[in-house]
Amino acid sequence: MSDQTREIHMQVMWNRLISVVEEQAMTLLRTAFSTSVREAGDLSAGVFDPAGRMLAQAVTGTPGHVNTMAEAVLHFIAEIGRENMFPGDTYVTNDPWQGTGHLHDITMVSPSFKGDTLVGFFACTAHVVDVGGRGFGADGKSVYEEGIQIPIMKFAERGVVNADLVRILRTNVREANQVVGDFYSLAACNDVGHNRLIAMMEEIGLDTLDDLGDFIFARTRAATLERIAALPRGAWTNVMVTDGYDTPVKLMATLETRGETVNVDFGGTDGISRWGINVPIIYTKAYACYAMKCVVAPDIPNNWASLEPFTVSSPENILNAPRPAPVSLRHVFGHMVPDLVLGALAQALPGKILAEGSGALWNIHMSVRPAAGQDGRRAEILMFNSGGMGARPEQDGLNATAFPSGVMTMPIEATEHTGPVVIWRKELRPDSAGDGQYRGGLGQIIEIAPAEGHEFDFSAMFDRIQNAPRGRDGGQNGAPGMAALDDGTRLKPKGWQHVPAGRKLVLHLPGGGGYGDPALRDPQARANDILKGYLSGDRK
Template identity: 80%
Template sequence: MTDATMEIRMQVMWNRLISVVEEQAMTLLRTAFSTSVREAGDLSAGVFDPMGRMLAQAVTGTPGHVNTMAEAVLHFITEIGRDNMFPGDTYVTNDPWKGTGHLHDITMVSPSFKGDRLVGFFACTAHVVDVGGRGFGADGKSVYEEGIQIPIMKFAERGEVNGTLVTLLRSNVREPNQVVGDFYSLAACNEVGHRRLIDMMDEIGLTSLDDLGAFIFSRTEAAMQERIRALPQGAWDNALDTDGYDEPVRLAARVEIDGLRVNVDFGGSAPVSRWGINVPIIYTKAYASYALKCVVAPDIPNNWASLEAFTISSPENILNAPRPAPVSVRHVIGHLVPDLVLGALAKALPGKVLAEGAAALWNIHMSVRPVAGQAGRRAEILMFNSGGMGARPELDGLSATAFPSGVMTMPIEATEQTGPIIVWRKELRPDSGGDGEFRGGLGQVIEIEPMPGHEFDFSAMFDRVNHPAKGRDGGGAGASGSVALDDGTKLKPKGWQHVPQGRRLVLHLPGGGGYGDPARRSDAARQDDLSKGYVTEGRK
């Protein structure tokens, strides 16, 4: 076989491997019980070699799940032990420091055997609607208050599900059917990946993935090194202020490029918070690496070799919070990490990096119940919402788009089916995008009311209320967000709060920053904004 033929053969097998993990992820999307998974795609799926190095990931999935999972599999291998792994096994954890950063994400890893030979691992992650404790919110003072903790352990051994674990789950969560259903969906996801991999290997005549893995990693490493060598060499700093919980929180980063690697250090960031907005370093690494890859190598596949090109360091602080710090809403600060890192890269690569955006998802978790003395039903409802992206150097920002998480919008109809609420309004928010040669993306306006005879408590997990997204290169800031009742009562951007019967919760989601001098925006673009209602007449 010639070198050219071998190259083509390996590339075809690489593509086949990606199709395997895509089917793996689609299984989870189709079978999941939680709307956050089946509607929003808050999940990840991937295949790993026997050493725990990620070979390929599904396109469906968030960086916070995919890139943490790439490290988490190594923890599973260490703690389970190779001698204790058997065909039909599935392992599970929601350990924030060995998984994806908080208890609501369940990570499952399954060994893939061809005969009696371990050929790899499949892993997947999904957010479940409840893990007990205080519920999904920033009010906890330690991880012990935030829900049930599942150490790395076996969900199934040789195909036999751990009934004791299932019983413990049912006794500790508010929505046992949804949560346990999602556990089985995660296990099924890995099983489908395993079957498709073995089918592929039988068809092609492979006994292991060693040669394919070496091909994937060598090509990826060479491509990454070429991109990094072409970057400016040096170090650049950036700082960003966020709302925090009850006082502002400063994040700081230094990006250093040395020719072979890119390192990001988060020294200078605020200390560990007493509230559940802290971020374990595994999650900080995930989003810092994602930000770097967006600029350095967006077209190079994401795998072990591409992630190895980036190193992340930090002293103990809010972006490297040790156990048992509260971390339930680690995504809020974590989703601001890309804006922080991109701000430093913008100094190294002027004219190449988008403006700041809403960044953090405006997730809302509602605990709905009947008003005392009235009939009705209880429900736990999780709703994902997005503000606007920052404008890009040559394009307007995307509106109501989840960057950097990449999750999809949850249809109102699907959300309303999960519990007794009405979403009266969900529309783009005019004038929320920062002005500039290229306009920032718009946020949204959302109004939610409990059904008659019901009330709800909700967990606010919002940012950019007091610190809106900044524009870049002369662009204006995006509009800040706000949280209130329909009678004008102002509410806090974080923490559990109450919406009584007959009142509506009104959310104004933040917009993205603009890019470039507003005086350079074309008349045609401004007229288009007016005609579509993105900007109102007389806006300055």
């Protein structure tokens, strides 16, 4: 086989491998019980070589899941041990420090055997609706209050499911059928990946993935190092202030180019919080690497070789919180990390980095029940919502878009089907975008009420209420967010709170910051914004 023919042959197999993990992810989307997975795509899937190095990931999924999973598989291999791995096995954990950052994410890893030979691993992650404890919120004082902890262990051995683990799960969670159903969906996801991989290897005549892995890693690493070499040499620091739980929290990042690596250090960030807003370093690293790759190597496939040159360091602080810190809402500040890192990169690469956006998802977990003296049903409902993205150097920001998490919008019909709530309003928020040569993306206005005869407690997971997304290069800040009842009662940005029967919860999600001097905005673009209702009143 000539070198050119071999190159084409390897590229075709690489593409086939990507299609395998895409089918793996689609299996999870189609079979998941939780709306956060089925409707929003809060998941990840990937294939790894026998050493635990990620070969390929599914496009479907979030950076927080994918990039943490890239490290988590190594923990599974170390904990289970190669001598204890058999065909038909599936391993599981929700350990925040060895998985994806908090207890609500379930990670499953399955070895893939061709005959008696271990040829790789499949891994997947999904957010489940409930893990017991206080529920999905920031009010816990330690991880022990936040729900059931599952150490790395076997969900199934040689195809036989661990019935004792399933019984323990059912006893510890509020939505047992949904949670257990999602466990089986995750296991099925890996099974599909394994079956498709073995079929591919038999068709092509491969006994191992070694040569293909070498081909993938060599090319992605070379391409990534070429991009890093083109960066200016130096170190740049950015500081961001966020709302925190009850007091503001300072986040600080210093980005430094070091030969063939780019490192981000989070020294100077505020210390560990007593509330559940801390972030394990595995999750901080996932989003820091994502931010760097978005700018430095956005078109290079995400795998072990392309991630390795991007490194993270930090003393113990809110972005590197050790066990047993409470970490339930690790996504709030984890989602702020890309804007924090991009603010440092903007100094190294002026004119090329978007403005700050809403960042963290405005998740809301509702625990719905019949009001006093009323009949009805109970339900645990999780809803994802997104504010506006920051404006880009040559384009407006995207409206109500989940950057950096990448999850999809959850249809209100799916949310209402899950339990007795009514979404009375969900629309773009006029005047929420930061002005500039390119305006930021708009936030949303959402009104939610318990169905007749019901009330609910909800866990607020909001930020950017006291500290709006900042504009860049002369662009104005986006509008800050707001949470209140329809009678005007202001609510806290984080923590469990109550919506009584007959009242509505009203959310105003933040808009993205603008980019560039507003005086330079194209008059036709501004007129178009007025025509669409994006601008009104004094903003005209």
